[in-house]
Amino acid sequence: MNEPATKPALPDDFTILALETSCDETAAAVVCGGRTVLSNIVASQMALHQRFGGVVPEVASRQHILSLVPVIEAALRAVPGGWAGINAVAATYGPGLSGALLTGLNAAKALAWQRALPFIGVNHLEAHIYANWLITPPEQPAAPPAFPLVALVVSGGHTLLALLRDHGDYTLLGQTRDDAAGEAFDKVARILGLDYPGGPAIQQAAQGVLPVGTLPRAWLRDSYDFSFSGLKTAVLHKVQERQELTVRSLSKATGGEPKTPRGRAVSPPAGASPVPLDAAFVGQMAYAFQESVVDVLSAKAVDAAVRYGAVAILLAGGVAANVRLRKELTQRAAIPVICPPLALCTDNAAMVGAAAYYRFAVGVQSGWALEVVPNLRLGA
Ligand code: KG4
Ligand code: ZN
DSSP states (O other), rough: OOOOOOSSSSSOOOOEEEEEOSSEEEEEEEEEETTTTEEEEEEEOOOHHHTSSSSSSSHHHHHHHHHHHHHHHHHHHHSSTTTOOOEEEEEEEEESHHHHHHHHHHHHHHHHHTTOOOOEEEEEHHHHHHHHGBOTSSSSSOOOSSSSSSEEOEEEEEEEEEEEETTTTTEEEESSSSOOOHHHHHHHHHHTOOSSHHHHHHHHHHHOOOOOOOOOOOOOOOOOBBBOOOHHHHHHHHHHHHHHHHHHHHHHTTSSSOOTTOOOOOOOTSSSSSSOOOOOHHHHHHHHHHHHHHHHOOOOOOOOHHHHHHHHEEEEEEEOOOOOHHHHHHHOOOSEEOOOOOOHHOOOOHHHHHHHHHHHHHOOOOOTTTOOOOOOTTTT
């Protein structure tokens, strides 16, 4: 099936106000015709969660409540006529943190109900895939992706491969059996003493590194499933070995209580306050970890695309921002690899607006009773 995507029977100027609050970004966007981004406002809570090394659900919900109204107002200001130009309201209803999802879903339902507009609940994973349909003016519209497609969704909460035969027609081919790819980046960054979020930090630490060794890959033969927890443990063991070595050599050099190069006393290896790691070692670990993740993700995506006769591979989710992954996948695949622009890889509401348009175009509309579904699956 090489024809262009099915043309939805909705007017090209059908405009949706979309909200996204599934994790730690409060976002609102206005999207016209399922593709054109009229506004895309994201209030990131990253700084708020950074000191905890990960997202704190209760803190996220409270911040969404504070940020939602200004973010929605900012998104509407960019639309001529404001509300008068809006034909429907959409919001993510899962998967994600239940308290966080509730804030955006309830706000969207209330806004739609008050203005007698259709309301469309959107699956966050589907939304990530639809980031590949978006065009941000003045960028010129390209043809929309044609079907069948293989999508690789790699985010902080999910890692999956799916076959898309048409809009809304998903077959889940495989998913992670433990950590999501982004979660692995975040946890390994923490082990290496790098900042949160771990993905950009590891990418930066790995840049320009001359490789000296490799880390294991969990291939899970004859399956499109993934596993990253063994790789994370392998990094942890290497770090512990390194710390033991450092303690021993410092102890020898000082002839007594081990000291760091700056003279501070160091704790025993694998303890709660670890021995500082040198930048060269951190770079090597970041490089080997990133290569291992990229190798498995690229190999499985390319294999699935060949097996199912896909005409393109879509990359989606926060980890799709990874430059090594984009490059490696593009080099290995014989078909086009389509990636959203960096700003649309991580959580945003424009992708929710795109997914909502194509759902509504095939007659899907949500009722006021729609609840959040924190563990919502793709295709459910
Ligand atoms: O899609 P997203 O914004 O949120 C979820 O739905 O989870 O993804 C966030 C994840 C984080 O784990 C972050 O470390 C990862 O995306 N990430 C990256 C990069 N930029 C963000 N991972 C690898 N390389 C990057 N450049
Ligand atoms: Zn996401």
